[in-house]
Amino acid sequence: xxxxxxxxxxxxxxxxxxxxxxxxxxxxxxxxxxxxxxxxxxxxxxxxxxxxxxxxxxxxxxxxxxxxxxxxxxxxxxxxxxxxxxxxxxxxxxxxxxxxxxxxxxxxxxxxxxxxxxxxxxxxxxxxxxxxxxxxxxxxxxxxxxxxxxxxxxxxxxxxxxxxxxxxxxxxxxxxxxxxxxxxxxxxxxxxxxxxxxxxxxxxxxxxxxxxxxxxxxxxxxxxxxxxxxxxxxxxxxxxxxxxxxxxxxxxxxxxxxxxxxxxxxxxxxxxx
Amino acid sequence: xxxxxxxxxxxxxxxxxxxxxxxxxxxxxxxxxxxxxxxxxxxxxxxxxxxxxxxxxxxxxxxxxxxxxxxxxxxxxxxxxxxxxxxxxxxxxxxxxxxxxxxxxxxxxxxxxxxxxxxxxxxxxxxxxxxxxxxxxxxxxxxxxxxxxxxxxxxxxxxxxxxxxxxxxxxxxxxxxxxxxxxxxxxxxxxxxxxxxxxxxxxxxxxxxxxxxxxxxxxxxxxxxxxxxxxxxxxxxxxxxxxxxxxxxxxxxxxxxxxxxxxxxxxxxxxxxxxxxxxxxxxxxxxxxxxxxxxxxxxxxxxxxxxxxxxxxxxxxxxxxxxxxxxxxxxxxxxxxxxxxx
Numbered sequence: 067x068x069x070x071x072x073x074x075x076x077x078x079x080x081x082x083x084x085x086x087x088x089x090x091x092x093x094x095x096x097x098x099x100x101x102x103x104x105x106x107x108x109x110x111x112x113x114x115x116x117x118x119x120x121x122x123x124x125x126x127x128x129x130x131x132x133x134x135x136x137x138x139x140x141x142x143x144x145x146x147x148x149x150x151x152x153x154x155x156x157x158x159x160x161x162x163x164x165x166x167x168x169x170x171x172x173x174x175x176x177x178x179x180x181x182x183x184x185x186x187x188x189x190x191x192x193x194x195x196x197x198x199x200x201x202x203x204x205x206x207x208x209x210x211x212x213x214x215x216x217x218x219x220x221x222x223x224x225x226x227x228x229x230x231x232x233x234x235x236x237x238x239x240x241x242x243x244x245x246x247x248x249x250x251x252x253x254x255x256x257x258x259x260x261x262x263x264x265x266x267x268x269x270x271x272x273x274x275x276x277x278x279x280x281x282x283x284x285x286x287x288x289x290x291x292x293x294x295x296x297x298x299x300x301x302x303x304x305x306x307x308x309x310x311x312x313x314x315x316x317x318x319x320x321x322x323x324x325x326x327x328x329x330x331x332x333x334x335x336x337x338x339x
Numbered sequence: 340x341x342x343x344x345x346x347x348x349x350x351x352x353x354x355x356x357x358x359x360x361x362x363x364x365x366x367x368x369x370x371x372x373x374x375x376x377x378x379x380x381x382x383x384x385x386x387x388x389x390x391x392x393x394x395x396x397x398x399x400x401x402x403x404x405x406x407x408x409x410x411x412x413x414x415x416x417x418x419x420x421x422x423x424x425x426x427x428x429x430x431x432x433x434x435x436x437x438x439x440x441x442x443x444x445x446x447x448x449x450x451x452x453x454x455x456x457x458x459x460x461x462x463x464x465x466x467x468x469x470x471x472x473x474x475x476x477x478x479x480x481x482x483x484x485x486x487x488x489x490x491x492x493x494x495x496x497x498x499x500x501x502x503x504x505x506x507x508x509x510x511x512x513x514x515x516x517x518x519x520x521x522x523x524x525x526x527x528x529x530x531x532x533x534x535x536x537x538x539x540x541x542x543x544x545x546x547x548x549x550x551x552x553x554x555x556x557x558x559x560x561x562x563x564x565x566x567x568x569x570x571x572x573x574x575x576x577x578x579x580x581x582x583x584x585x586x587x588x589x590x591x592x593x594x595x596x597x598x599x600x601x602x603x604x605x606x607x608x609x610x611x612x613x614x615x616x617x618x619x620x621x622x623x624x625x626x627x628x629x630x631x632x633x634x635x636x637x638x639x640x641x642x643x644x645x646x647x648x649x650x651x652x653x654x655x656x657x658x659x660x661x662x663x664x665x666x667x668x669x670x671x672x673x674x675x676x677x678x679x680x681x
Contacts (some may be wrong), residue, residue, distance in 0.1 A: 117575050141578030148576075151569040154435070155623045168566045169578035173559060221577070 067093055067128060067143065067224040067253065069114060074123035076109050083109045084277045086123070091225065091255055096248060098264040098285075099257045101274030102298055107257035108149070110274065111229040114255060115146040141169035145218035146227045147211075150234060153202060160198040162213045163188050166220025188216040192246060208239035215247065228256040232263070261298075265289055265312040273297055285312055356634045360415065363638045367411030368403050370645050372652065375399055384408070409540045414644040414658075415637035416546035417599045418609055420553055422636025424592035425610035426617065426629060427557055430564045431588055432493040438611035439596040442496075442589070443503030445605035447478020448597065449511045449531055452604075456527065457519045467530075468542075468601040475597035478507050483589075493571075496589075532657035533606035535644055542602045549598040554633055556591045560584060561625035568623070608662040609636055612670050619673055639666070 070090040076083050084106045091097050091114075099107050112118050113125055116132035125132045132140060145166070153162075166188065167181045189195040192212040197205065205213070211231060218226055228247065232240035240260070244267045247254055258264045264271050265285045273281040273288060275297045281288045289312050294302050303315045368380045383403045385391035424439035432441075440446070451474015454460040455467050465473075486499035515524055557564075563584045566574040571581045596610070617632040643661040650656060 112572070115576055117572060136578075137575065137580050138578035141576060146576040148569075148572060151573050153568045153570075154433070155568050156618070157568060157623055161624065162568070165566055165568060165573075165577060168562055171562055 068126075069144070069225055069253075069255070070126050071110070071114060071120075072124050072126065074110075074113055074120040074125060076106070076113055076118065077121050078109070082277060084113070084120075087274075087277070087279050088123075089272055089279060089282060091253060092270075093253055094251075095269040096254045096256070096267055098268035098271040099255065099274060100259075100261060100264050100271060105274040106277040107274055108229055111146070111227055111255070111257055115144060115227050116140050117146070138169050141221060141223075143223055144225045144227065145221040145223035147214045147218050147229065147231050149230045150207075150211075151214060152210075155202075157202050158198070159194060159200050159202065159205060159209075159213050160185065160189065162202060163198075163216045163220050166217040169221060184222065185220050188220040191219060191250070192216040208235050208243070211235060211239075211243060212246070215243070219250065223252070225253045225255065226250070228254065230257050230259055233259065261289060261294065261314050262312075265314065286310055289314065353630075356630060360634060360637055363641045364408070364411045364415060367414065367641045367645055368407045371402070371407060371648055373399075373402070375403060379403070380408075405539065409543050410535050410538045410644060411641050412543045413538045413546045413602060414535055414640040416543070416550035417603055417606065418613070418636035418638070418640025418643075419633035420546075420550040420595040420599050420636075421606065421610040422613035422617070422632040422639075423550075423553055423557055423629060424596050426614035426625075426632045427564065427588050427592050429614055430567055430625065431585060432496060433567065433570060434493060434497060435615070436611070437497065439592060440504070440605060440607070440610065441500040442593055442596075443478040443482040443500050443507060444475045444593060444596045445600050446504040446507035446511070447481075448472070448475040448600040448605065450474045450478070450507045450514070452530060452601075453511050453514045453519075453527055457514055457523055471604075472597050472601035474507070475593075475600055478503055479593045479597065529657055530604045531659075533604040533659035533662070535603055535647075535658055536655055538602065545598055546602055549595055550633075553591050553595040554629070556587065557629050558626075560588055561629055564588070564625040564629075565623075604659070606640075606659045606662055608659070608666045609640060612666055613639060616670060616673055 068090060071087055073086045073088050075085055075087070087106075087110060089097075099110060101107055109118070113120055116125065116127075116135070116137075119133050127135060127140065127143065163185050164181075167177070167184065171177050171181065186195065189198050192215050194209065194212050194216060197209065202210065202213075215231070226247065231247070232243055235243065240263065244256075244263055247256070248267050256268075258268075268285055270283060271281075271285050271288045272279050273293065280297065281293060286306065289304060291302055291304055294300060294304075294314070301317055303317055305313045305315070307313060365377060365380055368383075369375050369377050379395060379399055380403055382391065382393035382395055383400045386393055386395065386400065387404050421439050425437070428437040428439065428441065429435055448471040452467050452471040454474065455462075455465050455470030461470065482496075482499045482503035485502065486496040489495040489499055515527055519527065563574070563579045566577045566579045567584075574584070575581045599606075613636045614628075614632050617628055617635050620635075621627050621631040640658075640662070643658055643665060646665060647656045647658045647661045650661070
């Protein structure tokens with residue numbers, strides 16, 4: 067099972083969001099997509115999920131254009147967890163996970179005990195089995211996001227696409243959610259905000275800047291002080307531990323700001339004098 | 340729900356629903372200005388359906404068969420269809436205030452009806468119900484075009500519906516104030532609020548198939564509707580063909596509503612509130628919610644019709660007035676209880 071984007075472009079509202087993006091997701095890897103806000107991460111995720119048709123170029127699932135496969139067939143092989151999908155309906159945690167069986171059940175193949183078992187398994191693997199009967203709106207953001215992951219697992223996909231799955235979660239939940247995903251025996255593509263998380267969990271990282279992939283490779287090779295400065299506009303110090311995992315320290319913001327402010331004050335006092 | 344409802348339980352529930360519906364129809368036929376014993380109702384039905392040959396007063400038999408039973412059957416179909424349409428639209432558009440009339444259908448139907456009844460459009464071959472149906476379809480098509488032009492998203496559909504409704508309501512008012520006599524205006528007013536008085540069996544032959552076909556189409560899409568719980572993007576990623584589902588289900592809701600409005604006028608409240616009541620009673624799974632909505636809508640409408648005929652002796656109230664007058668407090672009660680339990 068391979069998923070690849072071949073020089074895809076995407077535009078919305080007259081502005082180009084993605085330009086000539088090519089990447090191939092290797093089987094079994096955890097591919098991170100990082101980039102500043104508005105660099106096109108979410109658009110790329112929905113193109114990879116086949117939810118949108120690229121303006122040019124193509125997204126291929128096992129060599130076949132994803133748009134030419136039926137939506138049901140795609141959903142059986144590829145699951146997407148969106149940023150913060152919410153509902154006003156009074157559903158239970160378990161019902162939210164049961165939605166993951168949608169691509170498999172139908173008029174001719176009704177809900178079966180096997181589906182129940184898969185849903186149970188998915189709930190257990192995100193450690194939410196004990197909250198299965200709780201109603202959705204009583205759950206915390208972290209619990210809801212775990213349920214979205216469980217829903218995606220219930221789809222029994224080979225590829226899991228995650229769009230900033232840890233947004234709005236506290237740091238403990240962020241780490242445990244990514245760890246949970248990492249433990250699954252799946253190919254994962256995740257748009258991530260936190261560079262250290264990307265360094266910690268990803269096998270490879272793609273860096274998006276203004277709709278283009280400007281780097282693609284192992285975290286060590288991609289996450290350099292120079293690149294983070296040019297793409298994100300922040301100064302960092304990168305240390306590598308014994309395992310080769312990068313540790314990124316952000317230094318500059320404060321140091322940068324302090325100087326002009328002091329200068330401003332000095333000018334002000336000069337004027338007063 | 341998949342765990343608690345075995346196939347045995349489902350069959351049982353279906354029979355219980357059918358029994359409730361038959362009892363409601365029976366009540367609808369028996370209760371009225373002249374109360375007719377339940378046994379007579381049963382004998383009439385037996386006479387008409389199986390030529391049972393019970394000796395009955397022809398007047399009683401006539402009232403039951405030609406007047407009350409046809410009326411109850413149409414009321415049930417209408418209630419079921421409106422409640423189903425409301426449920427489907429609320430789920431698809433993810434808006435609790437969506438109802439069957441949000442698509443401009445009742446406004447278009449009114450314009451169609453007054454065009455025929457007052458302006459005399461298509462005189463001779465267009466009847467008022469047919470005019471209402473055509474008006475509903477034209478309005479729905481216009482609203483759909485506007486919604487597509489306005490861009491993606493559920494807000495576009497709702498805004499287009501509001502704009503369309505305003506336009507057609509204004510047209511209706513314009514025609515009524517410009518051309519109608521006081522008598523005609525009163526008649527139209529009565530029709531706009533919903534009216535089952537003129538209903539006979541030929542109307543049932545339109546209403547029943549429309550409601551049943553709508554129910555079947557909606558039930559076939561129950562899982563797809565569930566998948567819209569987290570929005571249309573999420574539904575698409577669960578393997579639902581969003582565009583096709585919208586087209587089929589909004590189309591089905593529009594056709595059901597147009598058919599019902601053309602027969603009985605625009606009866607408010609049912610399509611908006613019954614789906615909420617049903618959700619509170621049976622939950623949000625559409626496999627159960629859709630039939631429950633249809634049943635509650637049908638029974639509610641039969642009861643409303645009985646009340647409209649009997650509340651003030653010698654006078655029939657518009658059924659739309661009853662649905663809101665009875666329905667609003669009943670709904671308030673359900674809301675309050677839900678609060679207390681939660």
